Amino acid sequence: MVRSTMIFRVTDGLPLAASVDDESTEKDLVEQKQQSKLLCRRMTDRSEPACSIESGKFTIHYLLVDQVVYLAVCDGSYPRKLAFSYLDELSKEFQRSYESQIASANRPYCFRGFDTFISKTTRLYQDPHTAQASAPMSNMDKLNTDLQDVTRIMTKNMEDLLWRGDSLDRMGQLSSSLKTESAKYKRAARNINLQAMLRKWAPVGGIGFFTILFLWWRFF
Structure with missing residues (x-):
């Protein structure tokens, strides 16, 4: 209580x-x-x-x-x-x-x-x-x-x-450090996910681009 x-x-x-x-x-x-x-x-x-x-x-x-x-x-x-x-x-x-x-x-x-x-x-x-x-x-x-x-x-x-x-101040500094490291980790994770997505879809995008380019050249 x-x-x-x-x-x-x-x-x-x-x-x-x-x-x-x-x-x-x-x-x-x-x-x-x-x-x-x-x-x-x-x-x-x-x-x-x-x-x-x-x-x-x-x-x-x-x-x-x-x-x-x-x-x-x-x-x-x-x-x-x-x-x-x-x-x-x-x-x-x-x-x-x-x-x-x-x-x-x-x-x-x-x-x-x-x-x-x-x-x-x-x-x-x-x-x-x-x-x-x-x-x-x-x-x-x-x-x-x-x-x-x-x-x-x-x-x-x-x-x-x-x-x-x-010190209570040191606690604040530690907390700030943890938040900073957490933010860095999140940014790194986003970059890794983005790179993985690009690797996955880049071939599909490339094929689509060349298909459109061929159709444009063939019919226009």
Whole structure:
């Protein structure tokens, strides 16, 4: 299930909004919330736009959209596709409601009113079985189009990121490299297919050309 939600501005790590968590949740997620704040301070324009980060028995999923990062702390077993569908819903509504005010926000949690939407959306996604059915089709379509396969979203370990020198930026560079190599492979495959087609149909085309040329010479 979705345990907690946080929204930060990437440029300076300012917290913009968050879910209202009960005392038990606050106690259970002290470490994960602190880690989320540290991660946001390390994010840049080159950071991976979507990532899942393992932290103990929980997973922190984040979505980076227009200099705002949306984080959800979920149980480790919670479906990743639903987690990103949830974050996508939050990002759309937050941008729709506060887009013109985000850059000028100058105090923490100045969009407290958004916690109502967070709470309502969290309830829809609490049960993975019902959430799969109730998630808007537009969100699922977007995930299928933009993210294609959530299993391809980078997964990192929190200790590697915070204490062993790993970087969210390097993840972005790796992702870009993979995309570049994939594009090269597709171009090469198209060239091979084109060459194969030419080899297959060139003799037929040649015969047809000479047939037309002969008929034109013979009758015209």
